[in-house]
Amino acid sequence: MPRPTSPSIPEKEFLVSAIQQSLRLDGRPLTTLREPQLIFGSELGWVECVMGKTRVLAAIDAKMVKPAADRPYEGMINIHSEISPMASSEYEQGRTSDEEVTITRMLDKVLRRSDALDKESLCVVAGQRVWSLRLTIQFLSDGGNMLDCACLAGIVALRHFRKPEVDVEGEEVTIHSPESRAPLPLAIHHTPICFTFALFSFPTTQTGSTAAPLISTLPSGSFSTHQTYALLDPDLLEETLAHGTLSIALNAQSELCVLQKMGGVPLDQAKVVRLVELAVEKAKELEIFIERSLKEDWAGRGLEVI
Amino acid sequence: MGSRVEILNPGGYRSDGRKQYELRSMDITLGSTSSSSSTVVHDLQNAMAHPHPTAPDGRAHIAHGLTEATAQVFGPREAQMRRDAIHDRANINVQVVMLPFSGGASSRRRGRGDKRLLELAAAIKSTFEPVIQTGLYPRSQIDIIVEIHQQDGGVLQAAINAATLALVDAGVALYDQVVAVSAGLHSTAVLLDLTHYEENDCPHLTVGVMPRSGKVTLLNMESRLHVSRFEHVFSVACEAAKIIKGEMGNTIGQRTESLVSAMAQGEPTYGRTAAADDMMDEI
Amino acid sequence: MSIFVLPGDLIVPGSTGSKKLKLGPGLVEQSSAIVATRAGTLHSKQRTTFFIDSDTQRYVPASSDPVIGTITARQAESYRVDIGSASPATLDFLAFEGASKRNRPSLRVGSLVYARVSVAQRHLDPEIQCYDATTGKSAGFGELKGGMVIKVGAKTARSLLSPTHFLLPLLGAQFPLEVATGVNGRVWLSSVEKAASGSSTTSRNSVKNTIAAIRCVQAYDEEGLDAKGILALLASLSL
Numbered sequence: 093m094p095r096p097t098s099p100s101i102p103e104k105e106f107l108v109s110a111i112q113q114s115l116r117l118d119g120r121p122l123t124t125l126r127e128p129q130l131i132f133g134s135e136l137g138w139v140e141c142v143m144g145k146t147r148v149l150a151a152i153d154a155k156m157v158k159p160a161a162d163r164p165y166e167g168m169i170n171i172h173s174e175i176s177p178m179a180s181s182e183y184e185q186g187r188t189s190d191e192e193v194t195i196t197r198m199l200d201k202v203l204r205r206s207d208a209l210d211k212e213s214l215c216v217v218a219g220q221r222v223w224s225l226r227l228t229i230q231f232l233s234d235g236g237n238m239l240d241c242a243c244l245a246g247i248v249a250l251r252h253f254r255k256p257e258v259d260v261e262g263e264e265v266t267i268h269s270p271e272s273r274a275p276l277p278l279a280i281h282h283t284p285i286c287f288t289f290a291l292f293s294f295p296t297t298q299t300g301s302t303a304a305p306l307i308s309t310l311p312s313g314s315f316s317t318h319q320t321y322a323l324l325d326p327d328l329l330e331e332t333l334a335h336g337t338l339s340i341a342l343n344a345q346s347e348l349c350v351l352q353k354m355g356g357v358p359l360d361q362a363k364v365v366r367l368v369e370l371a372v373e374k375a376k377e378l379e380i381f382i383e384r385s386l387k388e389d390w391a392g393r394g395l396e397v398i
Numbered sequence: 399m400g401s402r403v404e405i406l407n408p409g410g411y412r413s414d415g416r417k418q419y420e421l422r423s424m425d426i427t428l429g430s431t432s433s434s435s436s437t438v439v440h441d442l443q444n445a446m447a448h449p450h451p452t453a454p455d456g457r458a459h460i461a462h463g464l465t466e467a468t469a470q471v472f473g474p475r476e477a478q479m480r481r482d483a484i485h486d487r488a489n490i491n492v493q494v495v496m497l498p499f500s501g502g503a504s505s506r507r508r509g510r511g512d513k514r515l516l517e518l519a520a521a522i523k524s525t526f527e528p529v530i531q532t533g534l535y536p537r538s539q540i541d542i543i544v545e546i547h548q549q550d551g552g553v554l555q556a557a558i559n560a561a562t563l564a565l566v567d568a569g570v571a572l573y574d575q576v577v578a579v580s581a582g583l584h585s586t587a588v589l590l591d592l593t594h595y596e597e598n599d600c601p602h603l604t605v606g607v608m609p610r611s612g613k614v615t616l617l618n619m620e621s622r623l624h625v626s627r628f629e630h631v632f633s634v635a636c637e638a639a640k641i642i643k644g645e646m647g648n649t650i651g652q653r654t655e656s657l658v659s660a661m662a663q664g665e666p667t668y669g670r671t672a673a674a675d676d677m678m679d680e681i
Numbered sequence: 682m683s684i685f686v687l688p689g690d691l692i693v694p695g696s697t698g699s700k701k702l703k704l705g706p707g708l709v710e711q712s713s714a715i716v717a718t719r720a721g722t723l724h725s726k727q728r729t730t731f732f733i734d735s736d737t738q739r740y741v742p743a744s745s746d747p748v749i750g751t752i753t754a755r756q757a758e759s760y761r762v763d764i765g766s767a768s769p770a771t772l773d774f775l776a777f778e779g780a781s782k783r784n785r786p787s788l789r790v791g792s793l794v795y796a797r798v799s800v801a802q803r804h805l806d807p808e809i810q811c812y813d814a815t816t817g818k819s820a821g822f823g824e825l826k827g828g829m830v831i832k833v834g835a836k837t838a839r840s841l842l843s844p845t846h847f848l849l850p851l852l853g854a855q856f857p858l859e860v861a862t863g864v865n866g867r868v869w870l871s872s873v874e875k876a877a878s879g880s881s882t883t884s885r886n887s888v889k890n891t892i893a894a895i896r897c898v899q900a901y902d903e904e905g906l907d908a909k910g911i912l913a914l915l916a917s918l919s920l
Contacts (some may be wrong), residue, residue, distance in 0.1 A: 097763045100751040101791040102869075106829040110892065113885050117829075117892055119918065165644030193516040200513075201620050334530065338617070348628055351603060351619035358613035361636055365629050372625055485754070485790055 137253030145235025167214020207380035290326035290334035344379035422463030456568020464550035581635035740865035749863035776810030782825025828871025
């Protein structure tokens, strides 16, 4: 398959001049998220997250399995995510793209390794029966920044999911249907949220000079005379042309869970700290939004809620 | 857990006898010189001393304590797949191999499709893409192959440092070097250059710094750390990178010096091969 | 008058006397009946010419279509241009105004061109040209410098090309605006204010205006806003 055509020179130049004037194509300020939208399905733990043209679906199902021999008290959670050609014509079926590696690893770190979920609470009978959760993340449409959207969908799905209540008598395990007994929420320690910044770096030129704007997709030079811009929640074009990204996953309690900046344009120490502080602020806002959406959904469901 | 070793004892020493800010001993071997007295890599040094026509263009071995990595650089050479060639700059290809006996977190064999290795490779690739003057080598390809020989914490750090050194050894044009170091936090004390044991117990991060500008090009953290503590750990790590840069600079300096002196004398003082002798005779 | 049809629908043209029927895209004749092959609205001209206007995303080249393409490679005698069709188009070095064997155009890879499809045959790569072959003049075609290109549906692109369409004159009345519309669903927009000295710089205003124009065209494409809606949107953009 031929490489997808990279954006044309006018597109690059326009994006550069827009960013230099702190303008974005969709009218957002540089450090504003696209308004996220959470759509809950009829099943519990079925969430679709929409951010602009990016759509990601997260769904959870649970089954009972025998725990791993070395961890008899812990349940399991598996995250399945594959970028299918459905998201964008740039992805091929069955071939792992670089984006997929990055996103899968980040999802694993943000949702699983950050200990958001109390795995011991998934234990039913030690060494015999534990819940095994499967979180399937399906990328429906790639409008840029699928990572943040997927993390948000994933963590909200975990918060939304309810596992059936279980009775244990001796070796006998009874699973109650949701109709007879209200299902129970998962024990979630905290809600990590991921924020991705697209970084751009341009040499500072005097305004109004006729110097050709930098059109290379790669920044170069010593960077000492460069002006760096960080765009929160990049769209597809911004993501394609970005000189680097910085992803920060953290919770509303200001605990950083994952920081990831894989190369790209170098940043000042102070700038990194500033971006982290910005993410702290955004995490608090988004946490409130998540709480509100979940509450509204439960109110509309008319179910017994725990 | 039974008997636990203290991460930092009341006397201020770590489990391997280091102080808080002390780095592990570093050992660097560049190209075909043997500036170190390491015996672990004896055979490797031998191989380096006698380059063959298909040998890598640059090679470096680095040890941070017990963590060891070798990087090899091929290129800039013709792109092996025509579709990989980029019309205005070089394409950088990174492959990371974890040797099956390297131990570490999970000693299971990692295949080529392993997500962790692919991620490591992607991190190295995007770290060096803006640092290498790719515009000088259009339509060509630079391969960086990193082998992790032994793991005892700080794998990413060793891989990045080895790759920098190998690129320098290969003579690829760089805007700056990239120096990586890991740092962690034990209650309120910042520790540098963590071992595997410490990594398991403390929140830690790895930074890659460009020493000339002091800017951060790589940042990786996978464990929970409160924002208020982050800045401190981060700045200590950036400071530590300068020390490592000094060490790396010394080794590169020695290597260059020996090369220059060899050229000045018109006769190599090391690694002299039969082929080289023949050529001398013909002249 | 237009009717919505689905693939397989039979079209009954009504009596046309002895005149021959002309069938446009989306219609075929099958055993003396006319059958629609695409979903869309059926249009007719003077009851003899019929075609279906459907909103596709993918572009299938047709002769003399104006298109916008990105140059992807430079070859010995021609450029390869991505116009969004199944196979890339070729743009001969000589297919420019005033071009000769000696005087070649100097477009870089990544440049945008506005061109006309000259050859569109099923078994050949499409060919495009940046001049009018009969007069040798550029006729408005050529490289597009500055500005920004966006993707819209084919139907939107075709309607924007119509001189009676409301959107572009409406936008043009608000701020200086240059537009090139390709029927391959790409619209190039540029708003450059000519400074007093005659030099055109990408001032803050021109970037802002271009963004406003882009958002209006996108809103028209996606939500089908009418003139009123577009004006409301423009007002909300706080120019």
